[in-house]
Amino acid sequence: MANTYQYELTYVISGVVQQNQVDDIVRKVNHLIEDNGGDVIEVDEWGNQRLAYEIDRKRSGYYVNMYFKAPGPLIQRLERELEINDDVLRYLTLRMDAKMKRHYKKRKRREAQQQEEDEAGESESSEDDE
Amino acid sequence: MANQEDVDYEHIEYVDYKDTEFLEQFINNQGKILPRRVTDVPARVQRQITTAIKRARHLALLPYVQESIR
Numbered sequence: 001m002a003n004t005y006q007y008e009l010t011y012v013i014s015g016v017v018q019q020n021q022v023d024d025i026v027r028k029v030n031h032l033i034e035d036n037g038g039d040v041i042e043v044d045e046w047g048n049q050r051l052a053y054e055i056d057r058k059r060s061g062y063y064v065n066m067y068f069k070a071p072g073p074l075i076q077r078l079e080r081e082l083e084i085n086d087d088v089l090r091y092l093t094l095r096m097d098a099k100m101k102r103h104y105k106k107r108k109r110r111e112a113q114q115q116e117e118d119e120a121g122e123s124e125s126s127e128d129d130e
Numbered sequence: 131m132a133n134q135e136d137v138d139y140e141h142i143e144y145v146d147y148k149d150t151e152f153l154e155q156f157i158n159n160q161g162k163i164l165p166r167r168v169t170d171v172p173a174r175v176q177r178q179i180t181t182a183i184k185r186a187r188h189l190a191l192l193p194y195v196q197e198s199i200r
Contacts, residue, residue, distance in 0.1 A: 010148070010189055012189060012190065051190040052187070052190045052191060052192050052193040053190055053193050053194060053195075053197075055190060061190065063189075065148065089190075090188060090189050090190060092147075092185060092188060092189055099143050099144045100144055102143065102144070103143060103144040103146065
């Protein structure tokens with residue numbers, strides 16, 4: 001059994017692709033991970049965003065940012081799938097080290113806190129605490 | 131990059147490539163990464179900023195060359 005690690009993956013799907021096809025790609029990626037001994041922790045779809053520069057004549061892309069646990073050899077297969085798919089413009093897989101994990105947890109905690117505050121102060125006027 | 135002394139860069143542990151708002155402080159109007167001589171951040175942080183900007187560029191979150199001068 002190969003070692004499993006925690007990974008962060010961001011990929012960009014071409015902005016001209018229909019929403020149901022986008023969902024298909026996201027589902028395919030998730031299934032590939034889960035069917036091969038991996039474990040999806042979080043999938044965060046940023047949605048359509050303007051690209052900082054043109055890629056293959058496209059000006060916008062659908063960003064998907066996800067976190068998962070997987071055995072090392074799976075990454076090659078996953079990246080191959082993304083490489084083959086012409087609708088995926090860019091991808092970036094990073095193996096999370098201790099620092100990144102701490103950073104991730106810190107962000108999660110901040111988000112949870114933010115949500116609590118939002119719910120608590122629903123009626124009050126919201127102010128930024130910075 | 132004046133009046134940066136009050137910002138606490140020492141305690142930054144990890145620079146995130148997703149935080150484009152933060153990274154934009156460290157590129158000039160052409161999209162180039164500013165040197166440490168200008169940014170005046172600790173070497174450890176500057177190295178992280180550099181890789182983070184390069185990752186963000188790859189994902190088209192930041193430009194390689196700013197639109198205005200291309």
